[in-house]
Amino acid sequence: MMKFERYEWLAITIMISLFIFVGFIQGWSVSLVILNMCIISAIMTMGVNISWGYAGVINFGVMGFLAMGGLAAVLVSYPPIAESWQAGGRGLGISFALLVVMVIAVIYINKKVIQKRNRYILNSLIIFFGILIIRQFYLNATHNIEDVNPAIAGFLGGLGLPIIFSWIVGGLFAAGVAFVIGKVALGLRSDYLAIVTLGISEIVVSVLKHEEWLSRGVKNVIGLKRPVPYEIDLQNAEWFINLVSYLNSSKLNNIIDVSDRQQVLNNLIIDGSGIFVKLSYAILFLIVMLIIFYFANKAQLSPWGRMMRAIRDNETAANAMGKDVVKQHLIIFVIGAAIVGVAGAMLVTLDGLFTPSGYRPLRFTFIIWIMVIVGGSGNNLGAIFGGFVIWFSWIEAAPLTTFIINQLTIGLEPTNALKLHLLDSVPYFRYLFMGLILLLILRYRPKGIIPEKVRHS
Amino acid sequence: MIDVLNSIIVLLNFIIIPGISYGSQLALGALGVTFVYAILRFANFAHGEIMSFGAMITILFTWFFQSQNIGLGILPTALLALPIGIIATIILCIISDKFVFQYYRYQKSVPVVLAMVSIGVMFVINAIIRIIIGTETIKFSDGQKFIMKAKQFKVMTGLNEGLALKSSQVITILITILLLAFTFWFLQKTKTGKSMRAFSDNEDLALLSGINPDRVVFTTWIIVGVLACVAGTLYGLDKSYKPIIYLNLVLPIFASAIVGGIGSPFGAVVGGYVIAFSEIMVTYAYKKFFVYLLPSSIEPTGLVQLLSTDYKFAVSFSILVIVLLIRPSGIFKGRVL
Numbered sequence: 004m005m006k007f008e009r010y011e012w013l014a015i016t017i018m019i020s021l022f023i024f025v026g027f028i029q030g031w032s033v034s035l036v037i038l039n040m041c042i043i044s045a046i047m048t049m050g051v052n053i054s055w056g057y058a059g060v061i062n063f064g065v066m067g068f069l070a071m072g073g074l075a076a077v078l079v080s081y082p083p084i085a086e087s088w089q090a091g092g093r094g095l096g097i098s099f100a101l102l103v104v105m106v107i108a109v110i111y112i113n114k115k116v117i118q119k120r121n122r123y124i125l126n127s128l129i130i131f132f133g134i135l136i137i138r139q140f141y142l143n144a145t146h147n148i149e150d151v152n153p154a155i156a157g158f159l160g161g162l163g164l165p166i167i168f169s170w171i172v173g174g175l176f177a178a179g180v181a182f183v184i185g186k187v188a189l190g191l192r193s194d195y196l197a198i199v200t201l202g203i204s205e206i207v208v209s210v211l212k213h214e215e216w217l218s219r220g221v222k223n224v225i226g227l228k229r230p231v232p233y234e235i236d237l238q239n240a241e242w243f244i245n246l247v248s249y250l251n252s253s254k255l256n257n258i259i260d261v262s263d264r265q266q267v268l269n270n271l272i273i274d275g276s277g278i279f280v281k282l283s284y285a286i287l288f289l290i291v292m293l294i295i296f297y298f299a300n301k302a303q304l305s306p307w308g309r310m311m312r313a314i315r316d317n318e319t320a321a322n323a324m325g326k327d328v329v330k331q332h333l334i335i336f337v338i339g340a341a342i343v344g345v346a347g348a349m350l351v352t353l354d355g356l357f358t359p360s361g362y363r364p365l366r367f368t369f370i371i372w373i374m375v376i377v378g379g380s381g382n383n384l385g386a387i388f389g390g391f392v393i394w395f396s397w398i399e400a401a402p403l404t405t406f407i408i409n410q411l412t413i414g415l416e417p418t419n420a421l422k423l424h425l426l427d428s429v430p431y432f433r434y435l436f437m438g439l440i441l442l443l444i445l446r447y448r449p450k451g452i453i454p455e456k457v458r459h460s
Numbered sequence: 461m462i463d464v465l466n467s468i469i470v471l472l473n474f475i476i477i478p479g480i481s482y483g484s485q486l487a488l489g490a491l492g493v494t495f496v497y498a499i500l501r502f503a504n505f506a507h508g509e510i511m512s513f514g515a516m517i518t519i520l521f522t523w524f525f526q527s528q529n530i531g532l533g534i535l536p537t538a539l540l541a542l543p544i545g546i547i548a549t550i551i552l553c554i555i556s557d558k559f560v561f562q563y564y565r566y567q568k569s570v571p572v573v574l575a576m577v578s579i580g581v582m583f584v585i586n587a588i589i590r591i592i593i594g595t596e597t598i599k600f601s602d603g604q605k606f607i608m609k610a611k612q613f614k615v616m617t618g619l620n621e622g623l624a625l626k627s628s629q630v631i632t633i634l635i636t637i638l639l640l641a642f643t644f645w646f647l648q649k650t651k652t653g654k655s656m657r658a659f660s661d662n663e664d665l666a667l668l669s670g671i672n673p674d675r676v677v678f679t680t681w682i683i684v685g686v687l688a689c690v691a692g693t694l695y696g697l698d699k700s701y702k703p704i705i706y707l708n709l710v711l712p713i714f715a716s717a718i719v720g721g722i723g724s725p726f727g728a729v730v731g732g733y734v735i736a737f738s739e740i741m742v743t744y745a746y747k748k749f750f751v752y753l754l755p756s757s758i759e760p761t762g763l764v765q766l767l768s769t770d771y772k773f774a775v776s777f778s779i780l781v782i783v784l785l786i787r788p789s790g791i792f793k794g795r796v797l
Contacts, residue, residue, distance in 0.1 A: 061572065187781060191788070193572045194503040198714045201786065204778035205711060213770040324717025365586075365707060376576060427481055430714055431590035442560060 011384055014453055018391045032274070035281035037398050040355055042288040048341030049292075049299055049383055053107025053438045054379035056455065057308060058335040059315035063197045064184060066367040068340045070211050070359065071180050072347020074171030077224045077357045079169035081161035087151045089158060091216065094144025098137045105133035106458060148216040152199070158219040169348045170291065177344020178337045180207060185333040201364065211359040224357040231283040237276040244268075247275045265364050282409040284353060292351065292387070299383045304360075313334060349407030365434075370397065373441045379451025388453055400433035462619065467752035469621040473610075475744055477739045478550070480548040481629040481698055484636035487732030488691035489709065491643065491714035492684045494728040498660040499680040500561065502574035505668060506687060508710035512703055513552055514689025516593050517694040518545030518705070519600045534604040539631070550685030556581050557681050582707075584691065589703050595756070598701040601628055628698045639690060640729060643683065651678055660723065708773070712739070715780040718739055721790025730791060735776045743769045 007015070026034035047065060054060040097216045108129050188199045211218045218224065237243045248255060251271055255400020258264040296414045302308050314321040316327055322328050351357050370393065405426065412422040444451065489511060516689040521541035531537045560581055565572050607630055610622025647653040652675075659666040659676045666672060692706065699705070712735055720731025745763035767775065783790065 081656070187785065191784060195718065195784065195788075196576060197572070198503060198711075198718065199781060202711050202715065202780060205772040206777055208770060209774050213768065282707060366572050367725050369583070372579065373583075425591075428591040428594065431595075433587075434583050434590065435587035438580045438585075438587060441580035441583065442577065445573070446563065449573070 008456075011453060012153035012386045014384065018388065020435040021391075021395055027401075031278055032281065035278060035285055037395060038309070039281060039284050039288060040398075041391045041394045042285065042292050043349050043353065044371070044374060044394040046292055046295060046346040046349065047343050047371050048286075048378060048386040048390040049295055050339045050344075050346065051371055051375045052339075052378070052383065052386035053299060053302075053342065054335050055337030055375060056379075056386070057303060057311040057315065059193070059331060060189070060332050060336050060339070061193050061197045062167045062200055062336060062339055062343075063368055063372070064181075064340070065343055065371045066362050066364050067200075067207035068177035068181065068343040069347035069367055070204075070208050070362045071176040072169075072344035072349070073357050073359075073362075074178045074211060074218055075173035075344070075352040076166055076169040076348045077218060078161040078225060079164050079172050080166035080228050081224060082163040084151065084156050084158070084160035087148045087156060087216075090151050091144035091146075091148035092159075093138045093214075094147070098144065101133065105129060105137070108133075145214070145216040155224075157222065158216050158224075165230065166228050166352050167287075169352070170345050173348030174341040174345040177347065178341035181340030181406065182333070184340075184451045185336045187337060189329065189332050197330070201368065204368065205364070207360060208362045211362075218357065218359055219342035221360050223359070224370055225355070227351065227355045228285060229280075229355060230352060231280055234273075234276040234280055237279055238272050243276065243279070244272060247272050250275075276310035279309035279443075288349060290351075291345065295345070296383055298386065303383065318398070319326040370437065373437055375451075377440060377444050377451060379453040379455060381455030382451070382453050385451050385455075389451065391438070392452075393437070396436060397433055400436050401429050404429045404432040463752040464496070466619055466621045467749050469619060469623050470749050472751065473621065473623050475737070475740055477625065477629055479733070479740045481632045482740070483733035483736030484632050484692050485695045485698065485718045485732075486736050487664065487729040488636060488639065488687050488694070489713040490720065490728035490732045491640075492687040492727055493686050493692065493713055493717045493721075494723055494725055495680050495687070496585075498723040498725075499656060499676060500574070501563065502578065503570045503714070505575060505578045505581040505710060506556070506585060507684075507713065508646055508706040508708075509582050509589065510549060510553065510587055510685070510688040511692030511694070511695070511709070513544045513585055514549035514685070515692035515701055515706075516545075516703075517548040518542055518591050518689070518693045519598060519701055520695070521545065522600050532603065534627075536601045536603040536628070536631070536697060538600055538602075538693060542690065542693055546686050546689045549689035550682050552585070553681040553688075554678070556585075557677065562677075568795035586703070593703065598696075600701060601697050626698070628795055632694045632698055635690060635694065639687065643687075644724065646683075652676075656680065671769035672715070687764065706726040712736075712771070712776040715776040718780055718785045719790055721792040724790070724792045727790055734791070738779055739772050739775045742766045742775045743772050 022034045022038050025037060047069070048126070049447070050068075051062055051065060054062045109126055112122060112125050116125060138175060148159060151157060182202060184203050188196055188203070191199060213222050214220065215222065232240075246267055248271075251268075255264055258267060303311075310326055311326070311331065314326060314331055319327055374389035374393040375386060375395055378387070378391070379385025408422070408425045408429070412419065412425065417423045449452075466559055489507065492510075493504060493507050496502065496507070501580060518541045521544045522536075522538045525531065525537050525540055530540065532540055560577060560698055561574065590677055602629055605691055606624060607627050608623065608625040610624040612619070613623040633721035655666065655671045656676050656679060658669065659671055659673065663673075666676075693703075694710065713732075716735045718731070719730065720727030722728075743765065745765040747764045752785050
């Protein structure tokens with residue numbers, strides 16, 4: 004079992020006390036909202052950390068893998084739309100079958116035709132005409148699907164299963180995409196790889212944005228089912244009312260008037276139901292986080308983890324020792340992406356809606372990378388800590404900035420143009436904080452706040 | 461014959477002229493990225509924000525000049541403010557080098573670390589821009605908007621199709637030619653330019669021959685500042701200024717630089733045009749073009765569009781991936797100025 008050093012316990016204590024602090028200052032509801040996002044961010048960070056920290060494989064495609072996880076949440080949980088399947092299911096089926104045939108043909112040619120020039124010519128011919136034919140079926144089918152009741156449907160829907168399954172499916176989706184990307188791009192130098200993964204993640208998101216038959220595109224998917232109870236059901240549930248009145252019994256007993264007491268109880272129930280829902284999410288997410296944390300640590304300490312570090316620290320030497328660097332790079336890239344995909348499905352589960360246009364690289368790729376760098380690459384606890392701290396400061400930056408600006412401009416009158424302008428741009432100061440945090444960490448603590456432990460064994 | 465002319469005009473109006481002006485903006489941006497890559501040896505993610513910063517300063521001074529009623533007549537006032545923007549951008553570049561990049565250069569950090577650092581710089585500049593000017597879309601082109609309107613052209617030539625020529629497009633093309641000519645002259649003919657080329661080719665050898673690395677880096681940032689500010693301003697002048705757009709522009713710019721062969725200035729310029737033209741050509745609906753050329757019996761019924769315009773952005777990246785797969789060093793072998 005792993006042991007924590009003293010500074011690691013300190014980090015854990017800081018994380019917990021931050022939420023208790025916010026709970027007392029801004030209310031428990033706010034605290035839990037931040038906590039939920041912190042846990043999801045921590046999972047994303049662990050995903051990136053596994054590929055970057057263990058093996059030095061850069062993955063700037065976080066946004067794309069998150070979006071794939073989100074798509075999984077939609078496809079698993081949304082009820083199927085029979086009319087759409089009737090309208091375009093067959094056409095889609097035919098076009099996918101043709102696509103498979105085309106891919107097989109290309110693979111066959113790559114195997115059989117040896118001369119390079121002929122191979123290129125044949126391949127491009129097959130792809131060109133293949134796409135021309137497939138387009139006919141495909142465009143027709145998608146057009147039909149998008150015409151089915153466009154105001155509320157207009158896409159294929161999903162399987163109608165509980166959304167919690169999508170967390171696994173999301174991981175698989177992301178892993179599938181990562182496998183293709185890895186096959187294509189992993190041979191590149193690290194900074195090229197960064198740019199290529201960034202670009203491919205943009206392509207993934209733009210496909211999700213514009214293929215309406217699949218993901219409803221920019222029209223968004225709303226009202227996804229929850230894995231936890233709804234507030235309104237809780238408020239009418241006998242056991243929940245009893246629980247709330249039991250927890251607050253001393254407070255309620257002090258109120259003598261019956262109608263007053265009922266009023267207070269009702270308010271408590273409404274507040275309590277919100278907190279209960281968020282708490283259930285937090286527990287679910289925490290379980291996932293701890294499972295991933297446990298296995299990530301196990302893997303890091305295993306011979307496989309040692310091999311990964313060997314590959315990271317000296318690729319040539321590892322290769323000379325008979326380790327298949329290319330294959331291991333692919334494996335770890337896929338694993339990292341899969342974890343990010345799980346986080347993506349969880350994110351959509353928490354929000355209950357899927358908005359492809361909300362996936363922006365600044366928010367979903369670069370911030371995650373700041374979390375990795377700040378937390379400490381190569382250390383899973385560091386990754387979690389980075390996820391918590393950065394998300395926490397991302398959210399709390401706005402109130403803090405307002406406070407600072409108000410203090411600094413205290414001498415100015417409330418209508419002063421500079422003061423108003425600064426107060427208007429409060430939301431943008433968080434980018435400044437993020438940039439400064441990243442630069443300071445890279446300069447003065449380049450291994451992160453909780454650095455990787457050097458193991459001599 | 462008239463039909464052929466008409467179809468050529470369609471191509472000119474919708475593909476060639478927009479392609480050249482967009483390509484010029486990308487080329488200038490990619491040239492900046494390539495300079496940083498060849499001399500400082502890292503992928504500068506902050507380049508888009510540097511462009512945006514230059515454009516922002518230019519806009520601020522454009523507003524100032526407009527309020528003072530100083531203008532250039534038919535030319536946009538932004539041209540008057542451009543030199544001030546360039547100076548500010550150069551100062552920004554040099555400050556960021558002094559306070560941030562220089563440390564890692566002396567430490568001889570690996571390129572990935574420098575790329576991470578540039579992401580930090582990107583965040584900071586991004587925040588500064590948003591704090592100063594907000595996130596609204598800003599149109600700041602004034603003066604005469606069109607050199608030739610579609611209608612005028614139709615009257616002039618008697619053709620069915622019009623050819624519109626925006627003044628921002630012409631300005632973009634002219635400034636690009638001037639700037640490119642100057643850059644290449646500088647690299648090939650001046651002593652500083654030659655020392656930069658030597659430095660990018662073989663750093664150790666260059667240091668042995670007495671080239672001052674700090675001076676080379678300083679000059680590089682000046683050139684990068686000029687290129688970035690001009691590219692950013694021209695893009696803003698042509699489309700409209702929106703701070704968020706420049707982050708998205710980083711990717712096509714990187715694509716241009718890599719497709720052309722990163723580190724090769726000529727490659728960067730070619731790459732810029734390759735990316736711009738492929739983006740426009742793949743997503744353009746050719747129906748009108750074929751209507752003029754083909755007899756009416758086999759006229760196309762659809763839009764004759766390879767990909768919907770939604771995927772404009774994806775095109776540049778697909779090309780990047782294909783080029784990296786087939787010829788990883790780019791069209792022109794890169795790495796050396």
